[in-house]
Amino acid sequence: MNLAWKEIKKNKVRFVILGSIVFLVSFLTFIISGLANGLSQDNAALIKNLPEGYFYMEEDADESFNLSLIPASIQESILDEYKTAMALSIQMGFLNDSDEKQHSVAFVTSTPTELFVDVAQGELFLDSSLKDKIKVGDTLSNNQLKASLTVKGFIEQEKYSHAPVAFINEQDFKEMYRTEEKQLLFLSDKDKAPTIDGLQSFTKEEFLKTIPSYSAEQLSLNMIVWFLLVISGMLFAIFFYMMNVQKIGLYGILKAIGVKTGTLFKMMWVQMLFITMTALVLSMTLSQVFGLVTPDTMPFDLPLWSTIQLSITFLLIGFIGATLSGLQIRKIQPLQAIQQGEV
Structure with missing residues (x-):
């Protein structure tokens, strides 16, 4: 020394x-x-904030959830069998404020679950990164939606693909994207992924790797x-x-x-x-x-x-x-x- x-x-x-x-x-x-x-x-904060569990997408989607559509029959049977399961969809889009200024967002909707905020029809919750541009109570519109959407609140650290997440109701999402089928199923609190015919399972880490960016x-x-x-x-x-x-x-x-x-x-x-x-x-x-x-x-x-x-x-x-x-x-x-x- x-x-x-x-x-x-x-x-x-x-x-x-x-x-x-x-x-x-x-x-x-x-x-x-x-x-x-x-x-x-x-x-990918939206995905990383979820608890440990398994994602499922359509087997023919070639590990790209954008191409995945979960059949309604499979979705209903899984949600009935597993109480902690949820079906969700994610789509990139835009919201227009009162000044006709566009804001790029990732629209997210899901079946009733404790993992995401409960959103009523005609309402939405936004990631907190939009607080400086949008206020609670503001009315926003979308070109694919007839009615406007009212901002009910903000949620911390909810982003996807570098865009703030916008949680919307299932009915509003259905009208915007003309589909009732969800893209993904998520089962939380499972030590092993149950086998579901026609669907491919992913751990959270594996699912993150399917996101190209x-x-x-x-x-x-x-x-x-x-x-x-x-x-x-x-x-x-x-x-x-x-x-x-x-x-x-x-x-x-x-x-x-x-x-x-x-x-x-x-x-x-x-x-x-x-x-x-x-x-x-x-x-x-x-x-x-x-x-x-x-x-x-x-x-x-x-x-x-x-x-x-x-x-x-x-x-x-x-x-x-x-x-x-x-x-x-x-x-x-x-x-x-x-x-x-x-x-």
């Missing part, structure tokens, strides 16, 4: 440079992770996060490898006077932990502050547990990188190292 601290004080510039790089890489990783989580909520966004952003983690591991390996090459003579002397190889590894690990922890504490603090000052229109969500998980991953990768670079220490022979250091 004492040796490690003395070397850090002696070579401040080197360690400050490494710490700065680790800080920048970790800060960028936290920001991208926050954006990935924020976009995930912005794209969700899969593409999350895959791209998560690949960037993991790529940055790999870069951080390579930085540690290269940095400590170069440091060890320059200190071969010193290590030879230390081994000659009886310092064990394990002690040299501990010195390197202490240095790695000190640099990484300092950089991570700073980047974690700034990323949390960044989350507080971002505007509401920016999809950013970085829970504290997520930053802690990423920080632990950084520490593990840093430990592996430093350890791999230090394997050469075990091969150092005192006399040979001292002679090499003198050249």
Whole structure:
């Protein structure tokens, strides 16, 4: 510990440079992770907010719920058999306010359920992101609906495909889209998906992957996060490898006077932990502050547990990188190292 601290004080510039790089890489990783989580909520909060359960869509829909229509006979039998089941439909559309301004929304309707708000005919509930543009009691219209719709309230964090959700009554949805059949069935609180003839089952995670925009966004952003983690591991390996090459003579002397190889590894690990922890504490603090000052229109969500998980991953990768670079220490022979250091 004492040796490690003395070397850090002696070579401040080197360690400050490494710490700065680790800080920048970790800060960028936290920001991208926050954006990935924020976009995930912005794209599929409607689905993610549901409890664990199973989604069913028509088997011939080729895993695209937009092409799915649940036969009325199957829907009725499932709703009768499973009291926690519901049938639902989701369709993208528009609402016009009193100034004839269009607002893009995702219309959602369902059979009576405790999972969604109860909406009477001629009424609707909107995601809270529309609060600044629409007020409770406002009358909105749709080109496919004869009667107008009255806003009865707002619900927090209900979005689909980056559009605010509009919960409407089944009869209004039927008039707008000319269909009585729902697109999906959802069974909650089931440990295993019951087999239903003609329907294909999906867990919540599997269903999210059937949403094209969700899969593409999350895959791209998560690949960037993991790529940055790999870069951080390579930085540690290269940095400590170069440091060890320059200190071969010193290590030879230390081994000659009886310092064990394990002690040299501990010195390197202490240095790695000190640099990484300092950089991570700073980047974690700034990323949390960044989350507080971002505007509401920016999809950013970085829970504290997520930053802690990423920080632990950084520490593990840093430990592996430093350890791999230090394997050469075990091969150092005192006399040979001292002679090499003198050249």
